[in-house]
Amino acid sequence: MPSCFILVTSSFADDTRVTRKMNRPTQEDTVLLQEDLNTIYRWAAENNMLFNESKFEALRYGSNNNIKEHTYYNTTQDPIDVMSDLRDLQI
Template sequence: MTDIGVGVSDSLLTSFEDDTTVSLPTTSAEEVSCLQQDVDAVYATSNMQFNEEKFELLRHGHNQEIKEIMLHTEGGQGITPQPHFKCLGVQLSEHCSIQYHIGEAVKKARTFTSREPETLLILWRASVQPLLD
């Protein structure tokens, strides 16, 4: 199997288990084009099947021209921008805020129905605290 990063020239490519991320800070339409070329290069060199429904695109910034440019998968499906997505257990937001991440942890904590303090402490340490650390 070839190395998945071969052919990626401008973008940062990271892989962890079965997740691969191609990222590039963009300030112009030309840089968005470079990002699309790098996504295409990952397809060409990986010899793997990607689940196109799981593609996520996070855009940050005020440049509306760049936000309107659509990126596509190899099958021609558009990659829809998301307001936030999960990366290695942390919710990243288009506003560079951790409020969504904290909100998700609070929602999880509020689902605990037990009244015993010992049980609540165990649930907190196992489910919520790792999200906030």
């Protein structure tokens, strides 16, 4: 992954996780996260990589319910499904 992000990426086996810390989430923060995702998609395309976008999941946590309930992130094609919990295979 390119190192031009403010977000954190981690990988385990063939899974990759993207995280962005938002101290006081604002609409601007959500736009920045989508821009970071778009950068990852461009990087993948430039490197002849494909993501399995059907496996994408978003997990939101924190106290700003307005941001959590009214923002969505997209893959190159579709909205990313929002989950209340995620299965994590990392040890």
